Amino acid sequence: xxxxxxxxxxxxxxxxxxxxxxxxxxxxxxxxxxxxxxxxxxxxxxxxxxxxxxxxxxxxxxxxxxxxxxxxxxxxxxxxxxxxxxxxxxxxxxxxxxxxxxxxxxxxxxxxxxxxxxxxxxxxxxxxxxxxxxxxxxxxxxxxxxxxxxxxxxxxxxxxxxxx
Numbered sequence: 777x778x779x780x781x782x783x784x785x786x787x788x789x790x791x792x793x794x795x796x797x798x799x800x801x802x803x804x805x806x807x808x809x810x811x812x813x814x815x816x817x818x819x820x821x822x823x824x825x826x827x828x829x830x831x832x833x834x835x836x837x838x839x840x841x842x843x844x845x846x847x848x849x850x851x852x853x854x855x856x857x858x859x860x861x862x863x864x865x866x867x868x869x870x871x872x873x874x875x876x877x878x879x880x881x882x883x884x885x886x887x888x889x890x891x892x893x894x895x896x897x898x899x900x901x902x903x904x905x906x907x908x909x910x911x912x913x914x915x916x917x918x919x920x921x922x923x924x925x926x927x928x929x930x931x932x933x934x935x936x937x938x939x940x
Contacts, residue, residue: 786912793820799864802921809818809891809892809895810888810891810892812891813858813884813887813888815855815860815888816851816854817853818841818843818847818851818870819851819854819855819860820892821841821890822837822841822851822852822855822861822875823855823860823861823877823881823885823888824885825837825840825841826861826875826876826877826881827877827882827885830876831874831875831876832874832875833866833871833872833873833874833875834848834849834852834875837852842922852875855875857879858884859878859880859881860877860878860880860881860884860885861875861876861877861878861881862875862878863875864875864876908939
């Protein structure tokens with residue numbers, strides 16, 4: 777599995793891991809990894825999703841990521857304030873807004889992804905390749921049991937996810 781898929785599995789289940797994550801010593805490093813861009817892990821998950829699919833309504837993002845709609849508004853407002861994403865009316869349904877990455881958002885996302893990949897490499901460095909593969913497989917298996925994971929079908933041979 778690729779680093780992006782590993783990152784996506786981890787980020788997509790961030791709501792389930794939040795309590796555990798806050799109790800670990802890794803939390804400060806995790807926040808430093810994304811903190812330079814002033815975003816939270818759930819906002820990174822939104823950026824990952826938008827980078828993959830191009831645009832989505834807030835409701836679609838709520839369903840895909842398992843984020844409450846009230847929280848989604850705050851998260852999206854933050855991404856707009858930072859200039860990473862923008863809302864625009866859906867030309868097919870004027871009542872609905874679509875969210876998409878801005879050019880500065882794409883550039884920031886590329887830099888974030890590089891930083892997360894570097895962090896992942898450093899974090900997994902003590903494990904051999906077979907151990908890393910086993911860990912990723914175990915995490916993917918655990919993720920599949922979460923509400924978010926049950927809504928997705930993972931193709932292990934690619935970075936693609938299919939919503940159920």
